[in-house]
Amino acid sequence: MTAPAVHVQAERSQQDIRRMRKRMLLWLQYLVLVVLALLFLFPIAWSFINSIKLPSEAMAVPPTYLPEEISLRNYEELTTYGKIGIAQHVYNSTVVALITVAGSIILSTLGGYGFARFDFPGKNVLFIMVLSTLMIPFQSILIPLFVMIVQVDLHDTLFGLALVYITFQLPFGIFLMRNSFLAVPHEIEESALLDGCSSLSILYRLMLRLVLPGIVTVAIYAFINSWNEFLAALIFMSDQDKFTLPVFLTTIRYGIWGDVNWGALQAGVIVSIIPSLGIFLALQRYYMDGLMGGAVKN
Amino acid sequence: MLTKQPAGFNLSWTQRRKLTGLLFVMPTVAFVTVFFIIPLIMTVYMSLHDWPLFGERAYIGWENYQELSNDRQYLKSLDFTFRYTVLVTPPIFILGFILASLVRHNIRYIGIFRTIFFLPVVIGLGVSSLLWVWMLDDRIGVFNKILLDLNLVPKAQLFLGRPNTTMNVIILSVVWKTVGFTMILLLAGLQSIPDELYESAEVDGAGYFRKLFYITLPLMRRFIALALILSVIGSVLSFDQFYIMTRGGPRNSTISIVFWIFNNSFTYFKMGYGAAMSIVLLGILVALTGLQLYVLREKE
Numbered sequence: 144m145t146a147p148a149v150h151v152q153a154e155r156s157q158q159d160i161r162r163m164r165k166r167m168l169l170w171l172q173y174l175v176l177v178v179l180a181l182l183f184l185f186p187i188a189w190s191f192i193n194s195i196k197l198p199s200e201a202m203a204v205p206p207t208y209l210p211e212e213i214s215l216r217n218y219e220e221l222t223t224y225g226k227i228g229i230a231q232h233v234y235n236s237t238v239v240a241l242i243t244v245a246g247s248i249i250l251s252t253l254g255g256y257g258f259a260r261f262d263f264p265g266k267n268v269l270f271i272m273v274l275s276t277l278m279i280p281f282q283s284i285l286i287p288l289f290v291m292i293v294q295v296d297l298h299d300t301l302f303g304l305a306l307v308y309i310t311f312q313l314p315f316g317i318f319l320m321r322n323s324f325l326a327v328p329h330e331i332e333e334s335a336l337l338d339g340c341s342s343l344s345i346l347y348r349l350m351l352r353l354v355l356p357g358i359v360t361v362a363i364y365a366f367i368n369s370w371n372e373f374l375a376a377l378i379f380m381s382d383q384d385k386f387t388l389p390v391f392l393t394t395i396r397y398g399i400w401g402d403v404n405w406g407a408l409q410a411g412v413i414v415s416i417i418p419s420l421g422i423f424l425a426l427q428r429y430y431m432d433g434l435m436g437g438a439v440k441n
Numbered sequence: 442m443l444t445k446q447p448a449g450f451n452l453s454w455t456q457r458r459k460l461t462g463l464l465f466v467m468p469t470v471a472f473v474t475v476f477f478i479i480p481l482i483m484t485v486y487m488s489l490h491d492w493p494l495f496g497e498r499a500y501i502g503w504e505n506y507q508e509l510s511n512d513r514q515y516l517k518s519l520d521f522t523f524r525y526t527v528l529v530t531p532p533i534f535i536l537g538f539i540l541a542s543l544v545r546h547n548i549r550y551i552g553i554f555r556t557i558f559f560l561p562v563v564i565g566l567g568v569s570s571l572l573w574v575w576m577l578d579d580r581i582g583v584f585n586k587i588l589l590d591l592n593l594v595p596k597a598q599l600f601l602g603r604p605n606t607t608m609n610v611i612i613l614s615v616v617w618k619t620v621g622f623t624m625i626l627l628l629a630g631l632q633s634i635p636d637e638l639y640e641s642a643e644v645d646g647a648g649y650f651r652k653l654f655y656i657t658l659p660l661m662r663r664f665i666a667l668a669l670i671l672s673v674i675g676s677v678l679s680f681d682q683f684y685i686m687t688r689g690g691p692r693n694s695t696i697s698i699v700f701w702i703f704n705n706s707f708t709y710f711k712m713g714y715g716a717a718m719s720i721v722l723l724g725i726l727v728a729l730t731g732l733q734l735y736v737l738r739e740k741e
Contacts, residue, residue, distance in 0.1 A: 263463045
């Protein structure tokens, strides 16, 4: 073998080593990722596994790992749990979430359009006023909110709770929708304006389609936030029939209906996880857009 | 166009646009005023009163604020919330950074991993607390089952029975629930750094830690600040995990500020006193947000 050939070979094997090292690192990365993913999924999976055990097995001490028999009895028990069963609480949470979604969409779209496309006196002051509410968390104004809601007899109503949730969604919604409208070129409206269309019909016929992604994002956040919210729901509802799902589940954990029924509780956890998880998985792109638009650019 | 105006309407086109714009933002402004500005002013007003849920309220000046300094549980809650915040923030940040680094490049299947790490974020903190309190139970919980089966502990542990372990396991549960959010923020930061910078640094022979401290961390300063401050604000406001997992125990050692405000206002119905505590909380949060705006300000 001549000297240059050795040299080339040495270089080639060094390249091989580098490539192999890179591939090993990649495998290691996947290994770490898989282990971490399993750890992250474990609590949800464990809750699900226990929710489909027989109620007696779900209460076993020590617990079993895998169900001896698969059963939906825990879910059935939930339907008669407490005073009225879980269906009413799913209904309560759904109604509050839907009112919150509808209200957030309507107010954010109208407001976002107004702030993006019109000039009027006090516009900047009003915009800053709406956004400044982001600085002040609702936890610190819950006491007067409660006093007000009681005074107008809206406590223990799903509508009253939804009104409060809509307000919490507004700064984010207005910010996002204003940006969505700003991204639409002016020319699109101009011809319609010259034709004498009213602003409301331009918004409805022309613009809504163009800002739909923003509306979807606002809707997702309104739904997930109101579906998951705990503290305000706990304070504003004293009538057990009006409890939202998380508050109802907490009453199971506190054993208000007798011994803590852990199997039924886990069935309830699964029931309350499914909607927000489903919506997130189906509309992930819009959710992430909102996260980036709301948190990072802000 | 002006000819199209109905007779008797003497507004010019510009004036009409102004009015229309105002009408569009009116509902939002009304909501924010009624459910936000007024409650905010009312908090101040209530904090100067003795304000039971029912019965007579009376103006008492600064008395509620003076009472704060004698309220031992309030001071304990401040201290606990502060300690919790200091202890929970580093694990969230460090694990968030590790996860963001692991999912940074678009290698195959990486989207699935990003989604999995983020999943717990869309579950409510209340519901996740219900899940964890059950997993941590001494009799029926899976953690004790695993630890006992692996002979790692001699007998079942009361994780939520002693202040030290209580803090640790609550931190564990909150890290699981929230770290995906920090991961996404830091991922955005990592992806904002151009690859060429690393390439030229590698040519100069820079190793992992040099690149980390001279390129990565300085260039994603704003993302790091945002992730840290949002996580700190979330911890200062924490309530669900303590209300559900520990009910404030053992021996009232896990009553956060919001929890103590909740107890005073909605269990003892001392709403004026609760309002005074809310004002203090508000001060802390406005300071934190001010810090956030300062750190995140655009540099010319």
